[in-house]
Amino acid sequence: MRRSNIDASQLGELTEKVVTIKRVSKTVKGGRNMRFSALVVVGDQNGHVGVGLGKATEIPEAIRKGKEDAQKNLVTVSLDEVGSITHDYYGKYGSANVLLKKSPEGTGIIAGGPARTVCEMAGIKNIRTKSLGSNNKQNVVLATLNGLANLKAPADVAARRGKSVEDFKD
Numbered sequence: 001m002r003r004s005n006i007d008a009s010q011l012g013e014l015t016e017k018v019v020t021i022k023r024v025s026k027t028v029k030g031g032r033n034m035r036f037s038a039l040v041v042v043g044d045q046n047g048h049v050g051v052g053l054g055k056a057t058e059i060p061e062a063i064r065k066g067k068e069d070a071q072k073n074l075v076t077v078s079l080d081e082v083g084s085i086t087h088d089y090y091g092k093y094g095s096a097n098v099l100l101k102k103s104p105e106g107t108g109i110i111a112g113g114p115a116r117t118v119c120e121m122a123g124i125k126n127i128r129t130k131s132l133g134s135n136n137k138q139n140v141v142l143a144t145l146n147g148l149a150n151l152k153a154p155a156d157v158a159a160r161r162g163k164s165v166e167d168f169k170d
Contacts, residue, residue: 006074012044016067017117020137021059039138040066042074043121050074051118051145053138075149078156083125086154091147096139097132100147114140122148 019039025032036059043049052069056062078086082105091098098115103126109119111129114137119127131140158165 014042016042036062038062038066041117041121042070045123047077049122077122077148078151078153089147091143093143094139096134096143098143099130101128103128115144118144
C-alpha cells in the first residue's frame with residue numbers, strides 16, 4: 001500500500017472509529033505479557049481515509065496510537081457526483097480480496113462490518129462490496145483501503161491518455 005503525502009492538519013475534522021480491539025500476549029520467562037491491539041480507521045468523510053494499528057498495555061493508549069498511525073497513512077479516494085466510487089475494483093491485501101462496485105444514487109452502503117467502516121469514514125454514500133477470501137478484520141480493512149487508494153479519477157485517466165473526459169462517456 002502506498003503512503004500518501006496528505007497532511008492531516010490541512011484536512012477538515014477527522015473522525016475515528018475503532019474496528020477491533022484484541023488482547024494479545026507474549027510468553028516470556030516469567031509468564032505472559034498481556035497487551036492490547038487496536039485497529040482504528042480515521043476519515044474526514046470527504047474523500048480521505050486512513051487505517052492504523054496501535055498496541056499498548058492499556059486500551060485507550062492503544063486506540064490513541066492507532067489513531068496517530070492512521071493519520072500518517074491517509075489516502076485520497078476518487079468519488080463521483082452521486083457519492084460512489086468512479087469504477088469497479090478489486091482490493092487485495094494478503095489473502096483478503098474485497099470487490100468494490102460502483103452504485104447508483106439511493107443504494108446506500110452495502111458492505112460487511114470492516115469494509116463498511118472504511119467506506120463510511122471515506123465519505124462514500126453509495127457502494128456495494130463483497131469480501132472474498134479471508135474474513136480477518138485487519139486484512140479486510142487493509143484490502144478495502146488498498147482498493148479505494150488505487151481508484152482512478154476519470155480526469156486523471158483522460159489527462160494521461162491525452163484525451164478529454166467526454167471521450168470516455170458511453
